[in-house]
Amino acid sequence: METLxxxxxxxxxxNVILAxxxxxxxxxxxxxxxxxSPSITMALLLPFTYTLDPTSAIxxxxxxxxxxxxxGSVPAILIxxxxxxxxxxxxxxxxxxxxxxxxxxxxxxxxxSGVIGSLFGLAMLMTxxxxxxxxxxxxxxxxxxALGILGxxxxxxxxxxxxxxxxxxxxxxxxxxxIGSDPVTGGTRFTFGSAELxxxxxxxxxxVGLFAMSELLVQASRRGKDxxxxxxxxxxxxxWPLAKRxxxxxxxxxxxxxxxxxxxxxxxxxxxxxxxxxxxRWSRHPEEFGKGSPExxxxxxxxxxxxxxxxLVPLLSFGIPGSNSTAILLGGFLIHGIVPGPMLFQKSGExxxxxxxxxxxxxxxxxxxxxxxxxxxxxxxxxxxxxxNAFIFALILSGIYSIHNEAFDLGIMIAAGVAGFFMxxxxxxxxxxxxxxxxxxxxxxxxxxxxxxxxxxxxIFVDDRISLALLVLAFLFIGGSIAKRGYELLRHRPxxxxxxxxxx
Amino acid sequence: xxxxxxxxxxxxxxxxxxxxxxxxxxxxxxxxxSMGPGGLPRLYGWLLVGLGAVLTIQALxxxxxxxxxxxxxxxxxxxxxxRKVAFAAGLLAIGLGYIFVIETLGYLLSVAVLLLVTxxxxxxxxxxxxxxxxxxxxxxxxVMFVIVLGVRMPSGLLASLGL
Amino acid sequence: MNKLHLVSAVAAVVWAGGLxxxxxxxxPVDTVTLITHSSPGGGSDVFLRELSRYLAPYxxxxxxxxxxxxxxxxxxxxxxxxxxADGSMFYATTPTFIYTSLLSDPEYKYTDLEPLVNFFxxxxxxYTSAKSEFKTLEDVIQYARDGRGQWGAANPAxxxxxxxxxxxxxxxxxxxxxxxxxxxxxxxxxxxxxxQIGVGEVQEIQSxxxxxxxxxxxxxxxxxxxxxxxxxxxxxTGYDVVVRKFRGLAGPKGLxxxxxxxxxxxxQKVLADPKYKEAYEGANLRAEFIPHAxxxxxxxxxxAETEGFLKETGVIE
Numbered sequence: 004m005e006t007l008x009x010x011x012x013x014x015x016x017x018n019v020i021l022a023x024x025x026x027x028x029x030x031x032x033x034x035x036x037x038x039x040s041p042s043i044t045m046a047l048l049l050p051f052t053y054t055l056d057p058t059s060a061i062x063x064x065x066x067x068x069x070x071x072x073x074x075g076s077v078p079a080i081l082i083x084x085x086x087x088x089x090x091x092x093x094x095x096x097x098x099x100x101x102x103x104x105x106x107x108x109x110x111x112x113x114x115x116s117g118v119i120g121s122l123f124g125l126a127m128l129m130t131x132x133x134x135x136x137x138x139x140x141x142x143x144x145x146x147x148x149a150l151g152i153l154g155x156x157x158x159x160x161x162x163x164x165x166x167x168x169x170x171x172x173x174x175x176x177x178x179x180x181x182i183g184s185d186p187v188t189g190g191t192r193f194t195f196g197s198a199e200l201x202x203x204x205x206x207x208x209x210x211v212g213l214f215a216m217s218e219l220l221v222q223a224s225r226r227g228k229d230x231x232x233x234x235x236x237x238x239x240x241x242x243w244p245l246a247k248r249x250x251x252x253x254x255x256x257x258x259x260x261x262x263x264x265x266x267x268x269x270x271x272x273x274x275x276x277x278x279x280x281x282x283x284r285w286s287r288h289p290e291e292f293g294k295g296s297p298e299x300x301x302x303x304x305x306x307x308x309x310x311x312x313x314x315l316v317p318l319l320s321f322g323i324p325g326s327n328s329t330a331i332l333l334g335g336f337l338i339h340g341i342v343p344g345p346m347l348f349q350k351s352g353e354x355x356x357x358x359x360x361x362x363x364x365x366x367x368x369x370x371x372x373x374x375x376x377x378x379x380x381x382x383x384x385x386x387x388x389x390x391x392n393a394f395i396f397a398l399i400l401s402g403i404y405s406i407h408n409e410a411f412d413l414g415i416m417i418a419a420g421v422a423g424f425f426m427x428x429x430x431x432x433x434x435x436x437x438x439x440x441x442x443x444x445x446x447x448x449x450x451x452x453x454x455x456x457x458x459x460x461x462x463i464f465v466d467d468r469i470s471l472a473l474l475v476l477a478f479l480f481i482g483g484s485i486a487k488r489g490y491e492l493l494r495h496r497p498x499x500x501x502x503x504x505x506x507x
Numbered sequence: 508x509x510x511x512x513x514x515x516x517x518x519x520x521x522x523x524x525x526x527x528x529x530x531x532x533x534x535x536x537x538x539x540x541s542m543g544p545g546g547l548p549r550l551y552g553w554l555l556v557g558l559g560a561v562l563t564i565q566a567l568x569x570x571x572x573x574x575x576x577x578x579x580x581x582x583x584x585x586x587x588x589x590r591k592v593a594f595a596a597g598l599l600a601i602g603l604g605y606i607f608v609i610e611t612l613g614y615l616l617s618v619a620v621l622l623l624v625t626x627x628x629x630x631x632x633x634x635x636x637x638x639x640x641x642x643x644x645x646x647x648x649x650v651m652f653v654i655v656l657g658v659r660m661p662s663g664l665l666a667s668l669g670l
Numbered sequence: 671m672n673k674l675h676l677v678s679a680v681a682a683v684v685w686a687g688g689l690x691x692x693x694x695x696x697x698p699v700d701t702v703t704l705i706t707h708s709s710p711g712g713g714s715d716v717f718l719r720e721l722s723r724y725l726a727p728y729x730x731x732x733x734x735x736x737x738x739x740x741x742x743x744x745x746x747x748x749x750x751x752x753x754x755a756d757g758s759m760f761y762a763t764t765p766t767f768i769y770t771s772l773l774s775d776p777e778y779k780y781t782d783l784e785p786l787v788n789f790f791x792x793x794x795x796x797y798t799s800a801k802s803e804f805k806t807l808e809d810v811i812q813y814a815r816d817g818r819g820q821w822g823a824a825n826p827a828x829x830x831x832x833x834x835x836x837x838x839x840x841x842x843x844x845x846x847x848x849x850x851x852x853x854x855x856x857x858x859x860x861x862x863x864x865x866q867i868g869v870g871e872v873q874e875i876q877s878x879x880x881x882x883x884x885x886x887x888x889x890x891x892x893x894x895x896x897x898x899x900x901x902x903x904x905x906x907t908g909y910d911v912v913v914r915k916f917r918g919l920a921g922p923k924g925l926x927x928x929x930x931x932x933x934x935x936x937x938q939k940v941l942a943d944p945k946y947k948e949a950y951e952g953a954n955l956r957a958e959f960i961p962h963a964x965x966x967x968x969x970x971x972x973x974a975e976t977e978g979f980l981k982e983t984g985v986i987e
Contacts, residue, residue: 047657171519174555175522198748202742224590323854342877397648398648401658417599455540
């Protein structure tokens with residue numbers, strides 16, 4: 004209650020409101036450009052925060068983070084390009100809805116799910132940050148490994164009709180994740196003497212390649228056969244029956260997002276994929292997933308916006324940044340001489356209340372700015388194919404270049420696009436590759452770290468209770484989905500299994 | 508015989524084998540844990556080879572078991588793929604060309620050329636419109652990335668103009 | 671997919687506040703660019719930005735900070751090595767640039783640069799959870815002697831890791847040295863008792879120490895810290911391990927004498943500036959000015975020692 008009154012006072016401060024609105028607008032813009040990640044968007048603002056008062060500075064950066072996490076879904080839906088890593092799950096059904104001429108509805112769902120996610124996450128941050136911090140504290144390397152395995156277990160259900168092909172695709176992702184420095188010794192692996200590969204390959208390069216570049220190649224290969232349905236340039240919110248249907252998916256997103264956000268290093272991408280998968284499991288219409296299901300947008304978008312809020316829990320409570328974006332926010336605090344951590348509330352409580360108020364304003368601002376901006380975006384993608392595709396090509400080449408200012412990265416992206424083109428031709432699914440890529444490092448580093456801790460005793464994964472629980476859950480998921488496949492095979496019911504890339 | 512799955516399986520075995528070749532060359536050191544840098548890569552490599560083999564066998568069995576109409580279906584499966592690959596390769600060539608010219612031509616010019624060539628390649632008809640899209644699109648992207656976001660794009664030929 | 675690889679040209683221009691010509695020296699260029707491989711908000715970045723604010727008037731030139739991340743410094747070193755040696759561009763050095771040079775064997779290494787001056791030595795400390803049973807470093811080592819110790823280092827192949835491996839060797843115990851992806855990750859594992867001790871810089875754990883959640887056991891510095899006079903050095907405890915995490919600048923080879931002289935003078939003045947002093951002492955940095963000639967030797971020795979360690983353990987050939 005005290006928190007609420009202190010926070011409410013800041014809702015009247017014009018500098019906080021202004022910072023939140025500027026931040027969220029800037030964030031949506033940066034997030035919706037492929038390659039410009041939330042952290043880069045924030046880093047670009049960092050120098051301007053010097054001259055601001057601490058509260059406005061922190062609000063500006065945090066609102067940018069919120070906006071950017073949302074902004075990633077716009078190109079995901081409109082041009083099959085995830086603007087941020089966490090928007091990769093939104094691509095599947097979002098782009099499918101767009102192809103069916105329902106871009107306005109898809110964007111409406113992602114916008115209001117995002118706002119719900121932000122508000123829910125903020126409520127969690129304000130009321131439960133103490134208990135949630137304890138959850139973060141309880142996660143040992145063993146538990147992180149188990150969490151990674153749980154994330155990978157999603158592959159079993161997202162593999163399409165052939166599990167073997169899904170697993171092969173996942174292996175490709177895991178293999179790409181091993182490029183760079185070794186997590187234990189720091190030595191180099193598979194870099195072939197190239198300085199550009201020392202830091203590993205950014206997942207976003209592969210994602211943009213697999214999704215967007217391969218789509219451009221496929222459309223080029225189909226020359227002239229344009230079977231596109233255009234959408235009306237109007238943003239559309241779901242009617243009540245549809246909104247009601249989305250509620251379970253959004254609750255799943257909220258729940259998973261809250262926990263994943265709190266754990267440093269886990270992050271939005273896992274949260275959105277797991278929410279997507281759970282939403283499909285519990286949906287009354289699981290067969291629609293992959294073919295333009297509105298729930299398939301609502302769940303991941305709620306999740307990644309929730310993550311953007313609860314990711315502040317470990318930052319504020321321990322001073323530990325769980326991601327690149329929160330690391331920059333930490334920098335913002337430090338530059339103003341504020342040290343996040345257990346003493347933050349005693350020493351600079353006012354800044355925290357200001358931050359809460361700013362985040363609230365940003366969530367509302369996101370709705371308004373989204374509604375103003377999205378019709379223009381739909382209009383843009385309704386332009387004739389040759390021009391649109393040429394522009395998308397230029398956009399992704401520009402975005403990927405700006406990650407490290409390296410033409411080398413463009414080569415990686417295009418190579419991933421070619422790989423994606425052939426994977427589509429041979430009917431391999433992409434999603435397992437993306438999951439393997441995102442989770443590979445988490446799984447490997449924590450697995451090996453745990454074995455160093457235990458002196459190579461695998462029992463350590465059983466002795467750690469959280470790890471045991473998560474592993475059991477993962478095996479239940481995998482076992483269940485294999486059993487289901489077997490059952491459907493026996494009954495000769497050609498599959499309600501998930502399929503993406505349905506078209507060749 | 509050459510079904511999609513067969514080709515996919517063989518490709519997986521090949522990729523796995525190449526990866527394993529490099530994975531076995533990783534050096535070990537006294538700072539290593541017992542698995543070492545090569546531990547999991549070797550596991551991934553063998554799994555990929557194994558899964559590729561399973562897929563290949565599946566594909567072979569499936570074509571054995573299938574009935575006579577297989578041959579016609581197979582033909583359909585690869586019909587027109589060669590032409591498709593050729594068309595896609597054209598776009599790929601444009602992309603690779605962009606990588607080669609960006610450092611010398613500079614961002615603004617190369618992105619304009621990219622827009623022009625890609626739109627024409629993809630079948631844009633109206634010449635005036637193509638040029639307009641290329642010019643204004645390039646200026647828009649340049650303003651967005653270089654001015655607004657402050658990304659250091661190569662300036663190339665136009666360096667002297669301060670672009 | 672390590673922490674933080676961003677590239678951005680973030681520039682914070684700090685005007686040389688009212689260049690009153692009587693006091694300011696003639697610095698050969700108007701603008702000095704300080705490059706860091708750390709991304710905005712990271713350790714070296716915050717250090718440089720803070721420094722740039724106070725340094726400009728003493729140096730008599732604008733000071734700009736630029737982030738060139740990628741390859742853990744490999745890219746920044748390449749840029750510096752090819753830059754003109756006119757005093758317009760310097761690189762913020764930490765032990766990372768030596769480790770990167772040795773481990774990844776990039777085209778341009780630390781030996782291709784000329785160390786300029788040193789500003790700070792960050793104290794590296796050993797800490798444990800306040801709830802743990804360990805009161806002294808000896809307790810921890812005894813625990814490891816009896817069974818199997820678990821010690822945490824923030825990054826693989828880092829100065830912290832090297833310090834712990836040396837401590838292991840000096841005490842003759844067999845503890846597992848567990849590496850992490852940054853100090854935050856490791857701190858959680860110390861707090862939840864997975865690790866007995868962690869090694870890190872004081873400023874990273876300051877808030878937890880104030881809140882009484884972490885306890886300092888020893889410092890790897892050569893003498894006790896002013897802020898924590900009761901914490902013994904590792905050397906006092908009987909293990910001869912001293913770690914010096916330096917923060918200084920390096921430039922391209924062949925720096926002119928007047929540039930070096932200007933920096934030596936300005937560095938001493940800025941470190942004595944009362945306002946700046948308050949800021950850096952608050953962040954637990956220890957000023958340790960090392961003049962050019964000594965700093966070149968210092969980096970040489972540091973590089974040789976590190977190379978020896980990495981070769982001995984077989985990480986590099």
